[in-house]
Amino acid sequence: MSDVIIVDYGAGNTRSVRAALTHLGRSSYVSADPTLIANAPYVILPGVGSARSAMAHLDETGAADALRNRFAQDQPILGICLGMQLALQASEEDGGVKGLGLLEGLVVRLDAPRIPRLGWAVVEPWGDAFYFAHSFVAESPDTVATSEGLSAAVQRGSFLGVQFHPEKSDAAGLTFLDSCLSRV
Amino acid sequence: MPLARLIPCLDVAQGRVVKGVSFVNLRDVGDPVELAQHYSAGGADELVFLDITATPEGADTMVHVVERVADVLEIPFTVGGGIRSVEDASRIIEAGADRVSLNSAALATPELITEIAARFGSQAVVVAIDAGESVVYTHGGRLATDIATVPWAVEAAARGAGEILLTSIARDGQRTGFDLVLTEAVRDAVDIPVIASGGAGSAQHVADALRVTDAALIASIVHENPAGLPGLRREIEALGIELRPLKERV
Numbered sequence A: 001m002s003d004v005i006i007v008d009y010g011a012g013n014t015r016s017v018r019a020a021l022t023h024l025g026r027s028s029y030v031s032a033d034p035t036l037i038a039n040a041p042y043v044i045l046p047g048v049g050s051a052r053s054a055m056a057h058l059d060e061t062g063a064a065d066a067l068r069n070r071f072a073q074d075q076p077i078l079g080i081c082l083g084m085q086l087a088l089q090a091s092e093e094d095g096g097v098k099g100l101g102l103l104e105g106l107v108v109r110l111d112a113p114r115i116p117r118l119g120w121a122v123v124e125p126w127g128d129a130f131y132f133a134h135s136f137v138a139e140s141p142d143t144v145a146t147s148e149g150l151s152a153a154v155q156r157g158s159f160l161g162v163q164f165h166p167e168k169s170d171a172a173g174l175t176f177l178d179s180c181l182s183r184v
Numbered sequence B: 001m002p003l004a005r006l007i008p009c010l011d012v013a014q015g016r017v018v019k020g021v022s023f024v025n026l027r028d029v030g031d032p033v034e035l036a037q038h039y040s041a042g043g044a045d046e047l048v049f050l051d052i053t054a055t056p057e058g059a060d061t062m063v064h065v066v067e068r069v070a071d072v073l074e075i076p077f078t079v080g081g082g083i084r085s086v087e088d089a090s091r092i093i094e095a096g097a098d099r100v101s102l103n104s105a106a107l108a109t110p111e112l113i114t115e116i117a118a119r120f121g122s123q124a125v126v127v128a129i130d131a132g133e134s135v136v137y138t139h140g141g142r143l144a145t146d147i148a149t150v151p152w153a154v155e156a157a158a159r160g161a162g163e164i165l166l167t168s169i170a171r172d173g174q175r176t177g178f179d180l181v182l183t184e185a186v187r188d189a190v191d192i193p194v195i196a197s198g199g200a201g202s203a204q205h206v207a208d209a210l211r212v213t214d215a216a217l218i219a220s221i222v223h224e225n226p227a228g229l230p231g232l233r234r235e236i237e238a239l240g241i242e243l244r245p246l247k248e249r250v
Helices: A014-023 A035-037 A051-061 A064-071 A172-182 B033-043 B056-071 B087-093 B103-109 B109-118 B149-158 B181-187 B203-212 B228-237
Strands: A002-009 A028-032 A040-046 A077-080 A106-107 A119-124 A129-134 A136-139 A143-147 A150-156 A159-162 B005-013 B014-020 B046-053 B077-080 B099-102 B125-131 B135-138 B142-150 B162-166 B194-197 B216-219
Touching: A002 A014, A002 A035, A014 A028, A014 A172, A014 B056, A028 A035, A035 A064, A040 A064, A051 A064, A064 A077, A129 A172, A136 B142, A143 B228, B005 B033, B005 B056, B005 B194, B005 B228, B014 B142, B033 B046, B033 B056, B033 B228, B046 B056, B046 B087, B056 B077, B056 B087, B077 B125, B087 B109, B099 B109, B103 B109, B103 B135, B109 B125, B125 B149, B135 B149, B142 B149, B142 B194, B149 B162, B162 B181, B181 B203, B203 B216, B203 B228
Parallel strands: A002 A028, A002 A040, A040 A077, A077 A159, B005 B046, B005 B216, B046 B077, B077 B099, B099 B125, B125 B162, B162 B194, B194 B216
Antiparallel strands: A106 A136, A119 A129, A143 A150, A150 A159, B005 B014, B125 B135, B135 B142
């Protein structure tokens, strides 16, 4: 079975994503190499850090172009949290950051009783509870699932992005990841 | 609001879980990894690990514990104790923790809250407050400061904390219920989530706290009977608190 590439953008916690993939019997590498990103059967754009530094890192390494090409060729990409947000047109975070532009829509500051929005919430129409930890949220016509009225997942072509952390969402998250990977 | 969270807290010293954990079905009761998996399987929504020794030599040991936990745990976890710099926080987060918890270091150097939040996001920074009658304490609740609890919580939030872990020193370990007045005062003063801590002795206590705030830390109530976590969840749900629906593992 081929390896999953977890895109490295120089911040935070890729270990947990790798651990979840290992649990599902998938080997993975953390890399920003454009060639690896282009050729992997499945690519995950993970989600910790700030939008500006993440996007700068993706541009510098050539990973941003590799992701755009991959999307143009209809090869699967999963974006998690910030990794999902980076795929939209732009984000309000850090005073405004241009995104990869794979999907329609913008990332805006959350309007919620308590921010960051931390904890488990049911995602509709899927029915399972997933773990969220975010201060910004997508406003996108490509939204395919919601949680408490907020965008929880966006999809266009071969890109699926989720606001929650499947790698931290216990059995529901593993089931979700398994179904994503089962298509490749 | 997301669903109420139930958060077991494990005290760790020299890489081992200490204090009050008694359970016969674990091969190694003191192994943080095994206990973490056990609580996760029992329906914990999150875990907190506190390095209670927090010596410089212990820091490496804690990083290894975090790596081992991250490799097997698929729920979020926070690590506190001995984190005094952005570098300390980076090591813990890069080892796989979701959040770091700052206590004395945040009081001594409040800028640290902002610096860690700038690098990893507010959701990665918990400020732990050990609260006495009216002021904050340090050094495991032994030394009083002249800093009032509620204003300190407000300042921590303004500086970028993503959550307050609020422990009532008077209630901690007493199992007589959470300090709901204190919890409510802090909850009303900040617009970040607040975890109530100190005093959980029954499902009713936890349910009462979860009616006031976002999450409850539990320690001795589960450590004395780790197999009882699923039952505790059901009791809390029966008291009208909605917890996350659990799903069978693939």
